[in-house]
Amino acid sequence: MLKLLLIYLSQAQWARNLIQNWGFAKRTAARFVAGETLDDAVAVVQDLRQEGICTTLDHLGEHVTSPENARKAAEEIIQIINRLSREGICSGISVKLSQIGLVVDPDLCEENLRRIMNRALQEKVYIRIDMEDSTLTQMTLDLFRKVRDEGYAEYIGIVIQSSLYRSVQDVKDLLANDSKIRLCKGAYKEPRDIAFPRKSDVDENFDLITCLMLDKSLELGSQVSQEGGIPPLPAIATHDQKRVEFACKYAQEIGLDKTGLEFQMLHGIREDLQTALVQEGYPVRIYVPYGQEWYPYFVRRLAERPANLWFFLSNLIRR
Numbered sequence: 001m002l003k004l005l006l007i008y009l010s011q012a013q014w015a016r017n018l019i020q021n022w023g024f025a026k027r028t029a030a031r032f033v034a035g036e037t038l039d040d041a042v043a044v045v046q047d048l049r050q051e052g053i054c055t056t057l058d059h060l061g062e063h064v065t066s067p068e069n070a071r072k073a074a075e076e077i078i079q080i081i082n083r084l085s086r087e088g089i090c091s092g093i094s095v096k097l098s099q100i101g102l103v104v105d106p107d108l109c110e111e112n113l114r115r116i117m118n119r120a121l122q123e124k125v126y127i128r129i130d131m132e133d134s135t136l137t138q139m140t141l142d143l144f145r146k147v148r149d150e151g152y153a154e155y156i157g158i159v160i161q162s163s164l165y166r167s168v169q170d171v172k173d174l175l176a177n178d179s180k181i182r183l184c185k186g187a188y189k190e191p192r193d194i195a196f197p198r199k200s201d202v203d204e205n206f207d208l209i210t211c212l213m214l215d216k217s218l219e220l221g222s223q224v225s226q227e228g229g230i231p232p233l234p235a236i237a238t239h240d241q242k243r244v245e246f247a248c249k250y251a252q253e254i255g256l257d258k259t260g261l262e263f264q265m266l267h268g269i270r271e272d273l274q275t276a277l278v279q280e281g282y283p284v285r286i287y288v289p290y291g292q293e294w295y296p297y298f299v300r301r302l303a304e305r306p307a308n309l310w311f312f313l314s315n316l317i318r319r
Ligand code: FDA
Pocket: 129, 130, 131, 132, 159, 161, 184, 185, 186, 187, 188, 237, 238, 239, 240, 241, 264, 265, 266, 269, 270, 286, 287, 300, 301, 302, 304, 305, 308
């Protein structure tokens, strides 16, 4: 119930207007968000690099409602690629298609994605298409496939959510074309007729899809690139230790090298687990969000873990 309310609040414009300019909320969100500027995010990327951890940058923003803003968001992503290239910073970028116009005009979104991918290919920067709520799943997959097949396959990947019933079939279809996949549980509240209502089923499906991805990685001999910029085919994106242990065990059983998969986590969450995996020799990539549009991202993090909400509220009371 609380989770439902928070997910509703993450999408409510009135709540965003109320919270986004509130200094206290901004300071609390700083646990999950690298800062408001690209400079802030680059500093986090460089610190993580020192610890042997790779990154994917996310310039926060979603559900853009005008063509001008969609074009502007795409241009900003191109500017990130330029900066990474100019300064020799090794990092991927995560992009939400609703940020570059999917909801306003799918043709414009396609044009924007192609512009981003052109630049990404020139500079060898990897782009991951985040997955949003289920109203956008099919459109996101269709556009991903279309652009992937225009010669960008090595530099573009997609996200699949184990919470959706359709995901096993989607993964089989994507793997048939050797697509790179980040597997996560899914951050959105979805209706029961399309998504598992029980967490244990989401977890079981996560493990099942993990096996499909790791088998494919073994078959292809897929590996993370030497400097870490380009991920291998499977990215296991979770802070759930049981899912991580399952993936490690299955990889060992089938004889998949540690560099044939990577673990991904969000900035500020389970740093102990991030470090332990690096020490064991697994590639680890951290999702580093930054920007002024931190509100929906922050509230989704509160929804995932009630303890975060209590932390927020208790700090508020103590002020
Ligand atoms: P679960 O929620 O079961 O949590 C397991 C444990 O992890 C908890 O017990 C706690 O210890 C820790 N934990 C999890 N969330 C926490 C939080 N917010 N604060 C503190 N501790 C926490 N989703 C999506 O729909 N589309 C996408 O594109 C992406 N992209 C993405 C990229 C990356 C790199 C990651 C790690 C995650 C995503 N997600 C996502 C989010 C994902 O779907 C999911 O909501 C979160 O990862 C939380 O689920 P867990 O797998 O961590 O498991």
